[in-house]
Amino acid sequence: xxxxxxxxxxxxxxxxxxxxxxxxxxxxxxxxxxxxxxxxxxxxxxxxxxxxxxxxxxxxxxxxxxxxxxxxxxxxxxxxxxxxxxxxxxxxxxxxxxxxxxxxxxxxxxxxxxxxxxxxxxxxxxxxxxxxxxxxxxxxxxxxxxxxxxxxxxxxxxxxxxxxxxxxxxxxxxxxxxxxxxxxxxxxxxxxxxxxxxxxxxxxxxxxxxxxxxxxxxxxxxxxxxxxxxxxxxxxxxxxxxxxxxxxxxxxxxxxxxxxxxxxxxxxxxxxxxxxxxxxxxxxxxxxxxxxxxxxxxxxxxxxxxxxxxxxxxxxxxxxxxxxxxxxxx
Amino acid sequence: xxxxxxxxxxxxxxxxxxxxxxxxxxxxxxxxxxxxxxxxxxxxxxxxxxxxxxxxxxxxxxxxxxxxxxxxxxxxxxxxxxxxxxxxxxxxxxxxxxxxxxxxxxxxxxxxxxxxxxxxxxxxxxxxxxxxxxxxxxxxxxxxxxxxxxxxxxxxxxxxxxxxxxxxxxxxxxxxxxxxxxxxxxxxxxxxxxxxxxxxxxxxxxxxxxxxxxxxxxxxxxxxxxxxxxxxxxxxxxxxxxxxxxxxxxxxxxxxxxxxxxxxxxxxxxxxxxxxxxxxxxxxxxxxxxxxxxxxxxxxxxxxxxxxxxxxxxxxxxxxxxxxxxxxxxxxxxxxxxxxxxxxxxxxxxxxxxxxxxxxxxxxxxxxxxxxxxxxxxxxxxxxxxxxxxxxxxxxxxxxxxxxxxxxxxxxxxxxxxxxxxxxxxxxxxxxx
Numbered sequence: 042x043x044x045x046x047x048x049x050x051x052x053x054x055x056x057x058x059x060x061x062x063x064x065x066x067x068x069x070x071x072x073x074x075x076x077x078x079x080x081x082x083x084x085x086x087x088x089x090x091x092x093x094x095x096x097x098x099x100x101x102x103x104x105x106x107x108x109x110x111x112x113x114x115x116x117x118x119x120x121x122x123x124x125x126x127x128x129x130x131x132x133x134x135x136x137x138x139x140x141x142x143x144x145x146x147x148x149x150x151x152x153x154x155x156x157x158x159x160x161x162x163x164x165x166x167x168x169x170x171x172x173x174x175x176x177x178x179x180x181x182x183x184x185x186x187x188x189x190x191x192x193x194x195x196x197x198x199x200x201x202x203x204x205x206x207x208x209x210x211x212x213x214x215x216x217x218x219x220x221x222x223x224x225x226x227x228x229x230x231x232x233x234x235x236x237x238x239x240x241x242x243x244x245x246x247x248x249x250x251x252x253x254x255x256x257x258x259x260x261x262x263x264x265x266x267x268x269x270x271x272x273x274x275x276x277x278x279x280x281x282x283x284x285x286x287x288x289x290x291x292x293x294x295x296x297x298x299x300x301x302x303x304x305x306x307x308x309x310x311x312x313x314x315x316x317x318x319x320x321x322x323x324x325x326x327x328x329x330x331x332x333x334x335x336x337x338x339x340x341x342x343x344x345x346x347x348x349x350x351x352x353x354x355x356x357x358x359x360x361x362x363x364x365x366x367x368x369x370x371x
Numbered sequence: 372x373x374x375x376x377x378x379x380x381x382x383x384x385x386x387x388x389x390x391x392x393x394x395x396x397x398x399x400x401x402x403x404x405x406x407x408x409x410x411x412x413x414x415x416x417x418x419x420x421x422x423x424x425x426x427x428x429x430x431x432x433x434x435x436x437x438x439x440x441x442x443x444x445x446x447x448x449x450x451x452x453x454x455x456x457x458x459x460x461x462x463x464x465x466x467x468x469x470x471x472x473x474x475x476x477x478x479x480x481x482x483x484x485x486x487x488x489x490x491x492x493x494x495x496x497x498x499x500x501x502x503x504x505x506x507x508x509x510x511x512x513x514x515x516x517x518x519x520x521x522x523x524x525x526x527x528x529x530x531x532x533x534x535x536x537x538x539x540x541x542x543x544x545x546x547x548x549x550x551x552x553x554x555x556x557x558x559x560x561x562x563x564x565x566x567x568x569x570x571x572x573x574x575x576x577x578x579x580x581x582x583x584x585x586x587x588x589x590x591x592x593x594x595x596x597x598x599x600x601x602x603x604x605x606x607x608x609x610x611x612x613x614x615x616x617x618x619x620x621x622x623x624x625x626x627x628x629x630x631x632x633x634x635x636x637x638x639x640x641x642x643x644x645x646x647x648x649x650x651x652x653x654x655x656x657x658x659x660x661x662x663x664x665x666x667x668x669x670x671x672x673x674x675x676x677x678x679x680x681x682x683x684x685x686x687x688x689x690x691x692x693x694x695x696x697x698x699x700x701x702x703x704x705x706x707x708x709x710x711x712x713x714x715x716x717x718x719x720x721x722x723x724x725x726x727x728x729x730x731x732x733x734x735x736x737x738x739x740x741x742x743x744x745x746x747x748x749x750x751x752x753x754x755x756x757x758x759x760x761x762x763x764x765x766x767x768x769x770x771x772x773x774x775x776x777x778x779x780x781x782x783x784x785x786x787x788x789x790x791x792x793x794x795x796x797x798x799x800x801x802x803x804x
Contacts, residue, residue, distance in 0.1 A: 110480055113456070114463040135766060135798035205625040227572060227628040228776040312630065314572060314768050316776055333761050334456065 097347070104341035110334040125341035136329065140342060142317060143325040144349070146232055150239070150307075150321050151300035153232075157240030158296050159289070162247025169248065170255045180252075187245035195309035198238045202226050202310075226311060231319030235307045239300065247292045254288035255281070290361040294354055301350045322346050411441035413700045416468035418458070421448045422522075422687065423651070423721035432716075436707050442700045444470075455480075461692070462486035469695035470704060473518045475509050475686040479758040482512050487690035488698065489515040495702035497709060502726050505751050506686050512756060518688030519705050520726035522718045524649040525684040525751040526581070527744055530668040531644050531656075534561070543645070543670040545680075547585070547611055550673050554621030557644065567615065568622045568643035570629035571775040576754075576767040577683040581647065582608035584752050587678030590767075595757045596803060600767065601796035604677055606789045609774055611675070613788065617778040627779035647672060647682070651722035653740055669743025671750055684751040686726075724748070762802040770795035 051059075061077055068076035105121050106112075112119040131137040169180055186194065201207050202225035213219045225234040258281065266276045304323040311319045313328065320328070326346070330339025417433075419425055426448055433444040447468070449457055455477055461467030462484040473481060481487060490497060497519060499507055506520030530543050538560045544550035554566040569578050579600075580590060588604040591597065599605070616622040623642065626634075635652055637643045639659040646652065653667060671680040689708060691701040707713060711729035715736065718725035724744055725731065731745050754760055770791045777783040 110459050111463070111484065113460050133797075135762070135801055138798075139769075203625075204628055205623070222625070224628055224776065224780055227772075228780045228782070312572065314575075314765075314772065317769060317773060328765065329762075333765075334459065 100340045101344055103337055104344045106337050108337040108340075113334065113336075116336070119337065122337075125338045128338070129341060129345065136338065136342075139317075139320070139325060139329065140322075140345075143320050143322045146318060146320060147301055147322040147346075149232055150236055150303075151297050153236040154239045154243065154300040155293055155296040157236065158243045158247045159292060161240060161244040162251050162292065163285075165244065165248035166251035166255055169252050180249075183248055184245045186242050191242065191305050192309060194242070195238060195306060198234075198241075199226065199310055202234050227316045229316075229318045231311055231316045232321075235310055235319055235321070238310055239303060239306050242306065243296065243299070247296075250288050250292055251285060254285045258284045286361065290358070293361075294357055297353055297357065298350055301346065301353075412443075413441075413697050414443040414445060415470060415695070415697050415701050415704060417444050417446045417470040417689075417704065418454075418468040419446060419448050419472045420451060420454055420474065420687070422723070425717070425721060428717050428720045432707070432713060436704060439707075440700075440703060442697075442703060444704055458486065459484065465694045467694075468692065469697055469701045470689060470691055472521070473688040473690050475688065475753055475756070476760060476764075478509070478512050478517070478688075478756050479760065482515075482517060483758060485693060487517040488693045488695075489517065490519070490691065490702065490705070491516045493691065493698045493702045495699060495706055497702065497706050501709065501711075501728060503728055503748050505684070505748065505753070506688075506726050509686055509753060509756065510688050518690030519709050521687045521689050521708065521714075522721055522723040523684050523686040523726055523751070524651075524723040525744065525747040526577070526647045526649055526672070526682045527669045527747055528672050529638075529646055529648055529653060529656075530670070531638070531641065531662070532666050532668050534564070534641065534644050535566075540566075543668060544673045545671070546673050547675050550615070551619050551621060554615070554619055558620050564641065565623045565643050566621055567645045568626050568629070568634060568637055569647050570631055570634045571627045571772055571779075573630040575771050575775070576764050578647065579609060579612065579767060579771045580683050580752070580754070581672060581681060582612045582675065584681035584683075585672065585678050586611075586675035591755045591757065591803075595755050598763070598796035598799040598803070600799075601789070601792040605792055607677075608675065609771060609788050609792065612771075613774055613778040613783065616775065617783070624779045627776050649723060650740075650744060654722050664738065664740055667740060669740055669746075671747060680750045681752050682747055682750050684753050686753060687723075757803065759802045763799040766795045766798045766802070 057077075061073075066077065066080050071079070103116065104125060105123065106116065106119040107122050107124070108116045108119045128134050128136050129140050132141060165183055169176065169183070173179075201209050204210060204222045204224045204226070207225070209225065210219070210222045213223070224230060262280050262284070263276065266280050271279065302323060303321070304327065307315065307319060307321050307324045308327070311324075313332075315324060322342070323346075326339055326342045330336065330342055417429075419429065429444075429446045429448075433446060437443050455474075458467075458471060458477070458481065461471075462481065471487070473487065499510075499516060502510070502520045503523075506523050510516060510518050510520050528543050535541075535557065538557045540553050540557060544553050550567065557564070557566040571578075583590065583600060583605055586604045586608040588602055588608065589599050592599050616624050616626055623637070629637070634643075634646055634648070635655050638646050638648075638652065639656050653669075656662065656667065657664060672682045674680045689705055691698060691705065695701050708717070709727055711725075711727050712733065714725045714727040715730040715733045718730065719735065725736075730736065731741070736742070736745075754764065757763075774783065774788050774791050777787060
């Protein structure tokens with residue numbers, strides 16, 4: 042077949058047909074089209090199997106094995122045990138008490154991040170959606186926190202949060218909002234400081250996604266709202282916001298999952314020995330299990346984290362997708 | 372013609388073979404007659420952790436050692452992050468370097484894996500009594516001499532004397548009461564500065580151990596099976612530590628969020644005039660500012676009401692792995708490292724103290740700073756050598772740091788210290804079981 046018939050590039054369908062004609066693939070009793078679709082999916086599925094499934098299964102297996110320093114090189118010889126899970130679910134044990142507290146703090150971190158990122162992202166997207174001079178430059182500047190290297194930016198935040206020399210306390214004192222220095226990096230406030238930095242780091246992602254969503258809302262809906270005499274707030278509430286629902290769902294889902302598995306920001310901002318308030322699950326797993334070469338225990342903690350994140354994601358997805366309201370673009 | 376050529380080449384071959392055989396035989400005789408030892412040409416591998424200018428030290432001394440003995444030492448510096456895992460893996464596979472560095476807190480785990488040979492079983496005369504007593508005790512784990520002490524770092528009470536003298540403080544504090552009195556006296560004259568400061572967010576367990584020992588208590592019971600850091604004396608020690616920042620204003624409250632670098636920064640910027648630190652901090656202080664060494668005073672840490680001056684030290688040892696094919700050569704390398712002049716150099720390059728007593732006789736160690744640190748060698752103590760200690764240390768860090776932060780943020784109330792230590796002791800006992 043001449044691929045450049047009449048000087049026009051062939052369509053995907055033509056290429057597909059050519060491949061099917063030249064390479065006969067078994068259809069295993071399925072319809073030709075269906076079988077071919079599975080064959081096309083095979084490479085991706087194989088990669089997913091190697092990259093995702095094997096480590097998950099491996100981690101799950103290790104979580105039931107007493108793999109510690111003494112079984113580092115012959116982990117298959119480690120005895121099977123349910124002790125890791127029993128210890129984690131025992132509130133009175135060192136691991137158990139710290140795990141459940143860390144899980145609670147992870148929820149605070151995840152929910153705080155999601156709300157902060159969404160609100161700040163939405164405000165930014167609405168501002169970017171207006172016509173003004175320098176819009177392109179503004180759109181680029183907004184992306185800076187998201188694309189700047191985390192190590193450099195988080196260390197700058199660390200300096201800003203310092204209780205006696207940081208600019209944040211300086212500012213709050215000069216505005217008369219506080220009289221005594223606040224400790225941001227230790228104690229109860231450490232969970233808020235990692236949340237603030239995480240919001241700052243991720244809000245550009247939400248802003249750009251929501252901006253794309255705003256751009257795809259049909260103009261006719263706004264015209265109809267204007268004819269009906271809707272106020273600006275009513276237009277936002279009954280037109281803009283519902284139309285952004287699918288993109289909102291994606292942002293919320295990603296923020297919850299990303300926050301649950303975020304290690305970089307808590308580690309860089311609070312260091313290896315954070316106050317209990319700032320010890321989110323990822324940091325706890327790293328500190329307690331992997332630093333002490335307790336790989337079996339670390340795997341068990343990670344499995345629970347995975348289950349919690351999956352359940353949350355599933356519930357949220359079910360909740361948002363059940364609604365009849367479907368919006369513009371994702 | 373061709374035959375002639377063949378005959379010539381055969382003759383040449385025989386000649387070459389003859390000369391080679393004679394050479395090999397003669398060199399063998401030379402050995403028997405007392406020439407070079409059989410170690411000549413032996414290569415041993417040695418793994419270390421990246422402390423100070425250790426690479427420079429190893430580069431210089433592996434060369435010198437090879438010149439003297441003919442033994443080549445190939446070295447590698449591991450990272451602190453993954454060094455322990457690397458060493459553990461090596462011990463399980465029974466392959467890897469011939470010689471390895473041993474941070475003292477890893478000893479129980481390494482010993483459980485039979486990671487280091489008993490040096491007494493190797494035919495080499497390393498005199499264990501040439502080392503300071505405290506580190507030598509650590510190097511003998513369960514009656515086996517598993518590693519020679521290499522360098523160690525007791526913490527001293529460092530004072531920058533000019534501002535103290537201006538405030539009428541002539542001597543460093545020798546007791547807890549004096550620390551408070553002098554701290555208040557200094558603070559009265561310098562309201563924006565503090566007498567003293569130690570970090571609460573890095574190695575806080577080391578400082579807690581200092582206060583605990585100074586008050587006559589131990590971290591674990593004598594048999595190392597139970598936590599002892601929740602006793603009345605331990606509570607008193609932690610409360611005193613806490614009060615230095617929250618009640619007495621001897622330390623700034625911001626120490627609650629300090630790590631080591633913040634402490635060094637505060638010391639070099641004269642926000643605090645004294646601290647507890649190793650020689651490395653003295654070096655940083657002297658490098659950062661145009662300060663004369665004579666303005667620094669090194670003294671023992673103060674004693675508590677129920678005890679005496681005590682200070683935490685970290686220790687690095689060097690040992691021989693049992694799977695080595697060259698135990699004698701590896702032991703020769705250790706013996707070389709234990710020479711006073713060589714040991715002095717590693718101490719100087721890493722900012723710690725030499726482990727060999729005679730190293731202090733070197734000319735360079737005669738100044739007051741080094742001699743001051745030498746005085747601390749008798750008061751040095753380190754963590755118990757027990758499996759699971761790293762978990763226990765983490766638990767202590769959390770508890771102590773929590774109390775200090777609560778005190779700094781005004782959230783501490785009576786009974787909190789005891790509760791924090793009792794909870795921590797309970798968790799530590801679970802880990803030690």
